[in-house]
Amino acid sequence: MGIFTGTIEDFDKYIGPRMRNIVQTSIGKKFKLQTGECEFCGTRDNLELANIKGKDRKALIKLASKEFLNGDIIYELDLNKYETTFRNLHFPLDETFKIFCKKHHNEYDRTEIIEIPEEFIEDKINTPSDISDVEFYSSGNDKLPIIFYPKDTTEFKELLLQNKSAYITIFFNDGTSEKKEWVANRFSENSDLIRNIRSRNEFRQGNWQKRNIQ
Structure with missing residues (x-):
């Protein structure tokens, strides 16, 4: 060739x-x-x-x-x-x-992954991108779906409260991705997990479209 x-x-x-x-x-x-x-x-x-x-x-x-x-x-x-x-x-x-x-292909392509570092998780799934083992959190096409790892939001919240840290992976339309640490020192038992993530500036309606996030 x-x-x-x-x-x-x-x-x-x-x-x-x-x-x-x-x-x-x-x-x-x-x-x-x-x-x-x-x-x-x-x-x-x-x-x-x-x-x-x-x-x-x-x-x-x-x-x-x-x-x-x-x-x-x-x-x-x-x-x-x-x-x-x-x-x-x-x-x-x-x-x-x-x-x-x-x-669901379109849904998956527009999904952001929020994960607790693996060393903090006792029962691990194979990969945070394994869609058969995780759940979408979406309220329609106007909001980015979210995948949590571990998938159970109660478990995720407990681990976040214990360790005050998680990672957010953002996927863009050009095929690139960006992984950043979420330092959650102010996150408390009374905090709303989903609302807390969606209130981030880059995930607000209009902002994620401008940034070409999938």
């Missing part, structure tokens, strides 16, 4: 479409048929393939080229070997993809 040398942006521009085609027509199509229903609501109609947070196509493209990457430049990457590596990074498929109906 050849050798590539150039920027990661050029690689995504010129090689990315082929990688996307591999995912959609080869790897993802098979997984969608195997799963057969929306993992959130169970419907079998209008199913779509969704990458798990942090395992989107751009992230896997960059990971597969890691050994050839120096800064933002890829040097002498063997495209045949690269394609094999890229394919293999998607397995096991259930750790890379989710299957949703269109409604």
Whole structure:
């Protein structure tokens, strides 16, 4: 297939479409048929393939080229070997993809993850982005959905009160994400967890749209 040398942006521009085609027509199509229903609501109609947070196509493209990457430049990457590596990074498929109906695919893409550091949690789930083990908190399209980790908000609140710290991961429309610490020294037993998060300036109506948050 050849050798590539150039920027990661050029690689995504010129090689990315082929990688996307591999995912959609080869790897993802098979997984969608195997799963057969929306993992959130169970419907079998209008199913779509969704990458798990942090395992989107751009992230896997960059990971597969890691050994050839120096800064933002890829040097002498063997495209045949690269394609094999890229394919293999998607397995096991259930750790890379989710299957949703269109409604819940859009919901998942717009979700922010609020998590307690794992060292504070005794009973861990596999990953905070595992949508089968967590719950959406949304009041419609005008508000960003939230995923809590651990999913039980009572447990989450207890851990937050004990440790006064959590992490918020924000996902943007350009595929990037931002993780920041929530220092909750003023959070008390009487505080409203959901309202406290939604009152943050970046999550208020109008503000998250301006910041291009998903």
